[in-house]
Amino acid sequence: MGSSLLRSAACSVGSKRSLRDPPAPVWVCSMGCRGTSAPAPGAAPARFSFAVLGVCWPAPLTYSNPALATITLLQSCACHSVRSLSPHRRFDYRPKTDPYCQARYTFCPTGSAIPVMKEEDVIEVYRLQAPVWEFKYGDLLGHLKIMHDAMGFRSSLTGKNYTMEWYELFQLGNCTFPHLRPGMDAPFWCNQGAACFYEGIDDAHWKANGTLVLVTTISGAMFNDMAQWVKYDNETGIYYETWTVQASPDKKSTVWFDSYECSKFIMRTYQKLADLGAVFKKIQTNYTSIILFSGEPIYLGNETSIFGPQGNKTLAAAIRDFYNPFKPHQSVREFFVDILKIIDHVILNHQFYLFYNLEYWFLPMKSPYLKVIYEEVPLPVGSKTSFGV
């Protein structure tokens, strides 16, 4: 790569993109690696945590597919990093959902406001876990350790108990794959997730094929502080993300993207309680992750820069073509034809288009491509004077 391209492609310290992510040296790879210094219009810069000299060089990617050749042209450099994690973005507010997005099952049907507890109350906190869709398929997904996570609370003063969980407004499929709507160039997503708080704990549901276990005890004051945090978290953490994306199955592998689903909300809440002084019991806590294995992701752009009037028609068509086999199926034959198309895209051609933080990324997939894991993430250790038994 000529020095001019090197110079123009040199990574520079960029401004923080996320409103609330922890301050970290953010290096931004100028998207204008093709000899210009400014990022392409509308293209948000890629965000990489940085480990080595901020120098970009041509990504050693060559593709037979014209769309992928476009990607190579667009991304003729990649800021190399040891651990790249594009944190899940927070937003200023939760946007209204589009009427096109329809829930098969009503979201949070018995939801209620989080009550204000008496400060001197003693609240028991429970870990709840059950197979995803247990209400419909029983323990089927439990055998694959595809589990949904929630929390339970019980007030000692009132004897009332409550459940709190975070999940999709329009079910998992809508959060994992988009709709290709007639007359719309860009894929259409119904991918919001949100917290749900309601009175009662369905003991049978959680105990039948999952877990219901006391993890700590907190004061009413701590519960109220946690409730305030849940409101903030729910107003700013909007979009569900099914996928974790890693460089390899190694435990110390680079995590390119972290999922944002039910279990992550529960882990954030446990951490908040620990920060408020909760002391957790010594209990093993495992969670489900569905992982895609990929080389270094390539930033493609957002809806406007790819599908808008100035967009890249070849790339836009490749993204739509990729998502097409993931649509709901009318017949068994259609389903199997689409499975073959998915295998062709993901395994034979090492392609996956990820939608993350409202932006599109190309994942150069690699073996073992996809894996569902159920691994331990220990309960947090408090950071303040402790409360709890």
Ligand SMILES: CCCCCCCCCCCCCCCCCC(=O)OC[C@@H](O)COP(=O)(O)OC[C@@H](O)CO
């Ligand atoms: C490369 C091609 C891949 C093709 C296969 C795609 C498979 C994609 C999905 C696999 C499963 C991923 C599961 C990740 C963890 C999900 C945890 C979570 O967020 O659960 C929330 C929700 O789905 C749970 O729903 P329900 O079981 O209905 O529970 C909600 C009730 O508790 C409401 O009261």
